[in-house]
């Protein structure tokens with residue numbers, strides 16, 4: 001699918017990987033809806049790229065339904081490119097100090113990272129199915145890209161909830177692609193390694209350096225622009241479908 005003149009929606013578009021994706025797609029000529037929990041950051045990005053900001057909590061299906069309506073009204077058509085970047089990265093031991101359980105962290109993480117991605121994918125697929133095939137294009141009706149994580153396969157200590165949520169995002173990619181194939185909609189997931197975003201910048205610099213030293217090549221954190229470039233490449237390549245791509249400089253996360 002070409003990017004130019006195509007309507008796109010990016011969740012988590014106010015920050016990090018989502019903001020870089022919104023910026024890249026707009027730079028390639030897409031009309032971009034920037035969805036975020038944080039309206040202020042979404043508006044800043046939207047202003048910078050000439051896009052449209054929408055406030056929504058991805059863990060609320062009602063919010064997502066309304067966000068799709070608003071984006072569709074604004075651009076007079078539903079998006080054909082939908083990228084889910086909204087997510088949270090809470091860490092907690094299953095049984096913490098003095099026997100404290102982390103079931104609340106598990107529930108919140110699954111609600112945002114998994115249910116949120118599923119709600120967005122569901123509304124995206126239904127809206128895309130109602131669109132005509134684009135005759136100038138190669139036959140795609142739409143492309144949905146979800147964000148997993150390398151923790152999907154190498155979850156570290158304290159990442160049981162996060163890894164479970166990202167594993168599920170990776171696992172649902174193939175069945176979703178199989179189901180939506182009849183509508184010419186492709187479904188993909190990207191599993192980033194360690195990227196330099198506000199989520200990672202919260203860590204002390206020495207921890208970041210330690211992490212970077214463990215990345216074979218390039219031995220540094222990934223750049224949000226590199227994630228965004230991958231989104232564009234996946235959108236444009238018609239033969240890539242139903243798979244989760246590790247984007248990680250060959251890193252394999254250690255136990256902790």
Ligand code: NAP
Pocket residue numbers: 011012013014015016017018035036037038041056057058059085086087088089112116147148149150191192193194195196197198199200
């Ligand atoms: P980020 O900079 O924190 O951006 C995430 C954005 O999502 C923020 O703007 C955040 O808003 C928003 N968000 C959080 N919960 C939301 C909700 N319920 N509804 C709507 N928006 C919500 O993080 P990032 O590093 O770009 O991460 C993007 C995605 O990549 C996440 O799914 C993350 O798990 C995944 N990932 C990141 C890395 C990495 O190294 N950075 C590695 C692997 C996977 P607020 O600012 O208001 O919270």
